[in-house]
Amino acid sequence: MSASTENTENTEHTGNTENVTENTAYAAPAGLIRRTFRRRQARIGAVLTLVVVAVALLGPLLGPVLTGYAVDDFAGRPFRPDGLAGTDDLGRDVLTRFLAGGGPVLLYALAATAIGIIGGAVAGMLAGYSHSDGSRLDTLIMRGGDVLLSFPQLVLALLAVAVLGSSGLLLVLVIGITHIPRVARVARQATLSVVGQDYVLAARMYGVPRRRILATEVLPNITGPLMVELGLRLTYSIGYVASLSFLGLGVQPPAADWGLQINENRIALIIAPWGVLLPVLAIAVLTIGTNMITDALAKESADTTGEAA
Amino acid sequence: MTSTSPLTRLILKRLLVSVLVLLVVSLLIFGATLLLPGDPARAILGQQATPERVAALTEQLGLDRPAWERYLSWLGGVLTGDLGFSAATQGPVTELLGGRIAASALLLVLTAVISTPVALALGAWAAVRRGTRTDSALSGISLVLAALPEFVIGVLLVVLFATSVFQILPSVTIARPGEPVWARPDQLVLPVITLALVVIPYVIRMTRATLSEALDAGFVEMARLKGMPERTVLLRHAVPHTIGPVAQVIAMQLAWLAGGVVVVEFLFRYPGIGQALIDAVANRDVQVVQAITLIIAAFYVLVNLAADVAGILADPRIRTSGGVAQ
Numbered sequence: 050m051s052a053s054t055e056n057t058e059n060t061e062h063t064g065n066t067e068n069v070t071e072n073t074a075y076a077a078p079a080g081l082i083r084r085t086f087r088r089r090q091a092r093i094g095a096v097l098t099l100v101v102v103a104v105a106l107l108g109p110l111l112g113p114v115l116t117g118y119a120v121d122d123f124a125g126r127p128f129r130p131d132g133l134a135g136t137d138d139l140g141r142d143v144l145t146r147f148l149a150g151g152g153p154v155l156l157y158a159l160a161a162t163a164i165g166i167i168g169g170a171v172a173g174m175l176a177g178y179s180h181s182d183g184s185r186l187d188t189l190i191m192r193g194g195d196v197l198l199s200f201p202q203l204v205l206a207l208l209a210v211a212v213l214g215s216s217g218l219l220l221v222l223v224i225g226i227t228h229i230p231r232v233a234r235v236a237r238q239a240t241l242s243v244v245g246q247d248y249v250l251a252a253r254m255y256g257v258p259r260r261r262i263l264a265t266e267v268l269p270n271i272t273g274p275l276m277v278e279l280g281l282r283l284t285y286s287i288g289y290v291a292s293l294s295f296l297g298l299g300v301q302p303p304a305a306d307w308g309l310q311i312n313e314n315r316i317a318l319i320i321a322p323w324g325v326l327l328p329v330l331a332i333a334v335l336t337i338g339t340n341m342i343t344d345a346l347a348k349e350s351a352d353t354t355g356e357a358a
Numbered sequence: 359m360t361s362t363s364p365l366t367r368l369i370l371k372r373l374l375v376s377v378l379v380l381l382v383v384s385l386l387i388f389g390a391t392l393l394l395p396g397d398p399a400r401a402i403l404g405q406q407a408t409p410e411r412v413a414a415l416t417e418q419l420g421l422d423r424p425a426w427e428r429y430l431s432w433l434g435g436v437l438t439g440d441l442g443f444s445a446a447t448q449g450p451v452t453e454l455l456g457g458r459i460a461a462s463a464l465l466l467v468l469t470a471v472i473s474t475p476v477a478l479a480l481g482a483w484a485a486v487r488r489g490t491r492t493d494s495a496l497s498g499i500s501l502v503l504a505a506l507p508e509f510v511i512g513v514l515l516v517v518l519f520a521t522s523v524f525q526i527l528p529s530v531t532i533a534r535p536g537e538p539v540w541a542r543p544d545q546l547v548l549p550v551i552t553l554a555l556v557v558i559p560y561v562i563r564m565t566r567a568t569l570s571e572a573l574d575a576g577f578v579e580m581a582r583l584k585g586m587p588e589r590t591v592l593l594r595h596a597v598p599h600t601i602g603p604v605a606q607v608i609a610m611q612l613a614w615l616a617g618g619v620v621v622v623e624f625l626f627r628y629p630g631i632g633q634a635l636i637d638a639v640a641n642r643d644v645q646v647v648q649a650i651t652l653i654i655a656a657f658y659v660l661v662n663l664a665a666d667v668a669g670i671l672a673d674p675r676i677r678t679s680g681g682v683a684q
Contacts (some may be wrong), residue, residue, distance in 0.1 A: 203620060204651055248660065325517075
């Protein structure tokens with residue numbers, strides 16, 4: 050039980066990557082997930098996350114039934130307390146648009162996370178594996194990553210939006226790509242602790258090709274840190290997608306979207322607070338939920354040393 | 359300090375890497391503008407512009423020259439303090455950014471000065487009391503705060519202190535032209551608290567983790583067994599061990615703040631470079647976007663450099679044996 054390292058796992062840009070100790074074998078993902086959800090914290094996180102996901106998935110169907118308005122219907126004059134949550138800046142029903150607005154954030158955040166994790170895992174494993182050969186590939190990958198790491202993620206996204214204009218695909222790509230070097234650092238460090246193991250050396254001796262060694266020997270043994278990264282990147286992706294829409298540079302009107310809804314209604318926060326509060330609370334609950342699961346995963350993954358179950 | 363030269367070499371090497379990274383960053387920022395669809399001069403002037411005006415601006419911006427020539431003259435301009443021409447304000451970028459850089463810097467410095475001691479103290483408190491309720495309460499709060507995007511924290515603070523619950527603080531910054539933001543200190547409160555609340559959890563966690571690692575280490579046990587008072591054990595033996603990693607985290611959080619101010623300035627309509635960046639992106643005022651992203655990236659690289667140098671200087675293994683690590 051290494052209680053001291055567990056909390057550093059979840060910290061962005063932890064400087065001391067040496068915390069990933071040598072000879073650490075990580076448990077199979079199924080076992081890790083099962084043990085993670087034995088923790089109360091992970092279960093609370095899962096409930097919070099599922100509530101918001103359910104709202105996002107069912108909301109578009111339930112909204113019109115509950116309120117009697119379609120997403121783009123005008124319900125009355127702007128910023129009036131009509132209906133359950135009032136009307137928005139154009140006089141549309143706030144509750145209907147809130148229920149309809151969870152889709153883009155979830156979809157874009159998931160896609161960006163997938164790009165970041167897959168790209169980062171591949172780059173990190175290649176770098177870590179070639180480090181042991183002393184080849185240039187390691188240096189090339191990691192230095193290339195350093196350039197992307199010289200921008201705050203949001204600022205790089207803003208640069209891309211300024212040049213190419215905002216679109217869903219661009220948001221997903223730019224947020225996903227900026228995740229890659231961050232994930233790659235973790236994947237490389239985990240790979241380094243695996244490549245020296247006998248089973249990898251044996252596979253190399255038999256002349257197993259690199260891609261097969263990485264896929265069948267290395268990848269299954271670094272799933273612990275990768276799962277933690279997955280949770281962390283998902284939490285950040287939700288934040289970035291929502292932030293960009295909040296800035297008016299992400300999802301564009303007239304789409305229903307939580308970040309955009311906050312942007313549209315914040316001028317009337319005093320007289321019609323629900324147009325801002327509902328999406329803010331949904332994003333808050335969602336990110337808190339995913340972060341609680343991630344933190345539990347990190348603790349469980351850090352505790353898992355020695356033989357894999 | 360018998361061998362300073364390997365240490366100096368290590369730091370110089372790190373410095374050289376930073377310079378190279380900055381150079382590539384500038385290439386990337388400049389290269390991005392080559393992706394701009396259509397004719398930049400026409401984009402700036404609008405569709406009604408006469409061909410003569412477009413031609414004149416094309417020549418003024420040097421768009422008829424090859425890309426590498428433009429890059430070199432842009433880079434030369436940046437290094438001599440000429441950041442280009444803003445299409446939106448029809449004036450030099452430096453004029454637009456002058457006061458805004460000071461305003462953003464004020465926000466950063468205030469946040470760092472307030473959040474660092476608070477976070478260090480709370481992190482140390484949690485480490486000393488690890489395993490108790492204080493510890494788990496603190497880590498629970500940090501976990502929640504660390505999850506929230508900065509604008510969510512900002513909006514919740516506005517609701518709490520400026521609009522719906524209490525009305526004691528201004529929710530937006532009102533700056534008359536020519537009046538500096540610090541002329542009304544109360545409007546700095548919410549932006550600074552928002553940024554501080556975003557940064558503090560990370561520093562708490564890092565301080566707690568490194569300090570409890572030190573407190574469980576053999577050398578601290580040794581000091582305790584020699585009969586030293588717990589206070590001396592903590593301050594003389596455990597705390598120095600954590601200076602390197604914690605200095606790094608603080609520097610990294612400062613670097614992070616350079617990006618975080620963008621959203622927070624927009625939320626509070628704070629007249630800094632972050633808000634200027636959002637405006638420029640919305641107007642596709644490319645030279646302003648280039649200038650601000652370069653400034654933020656340069657700050658980011660410099661602070662990370664400072665973090666690494668602090669790490670090198672604080673690590674006795676490197677300090678004494680010289681360049682062994684890495």
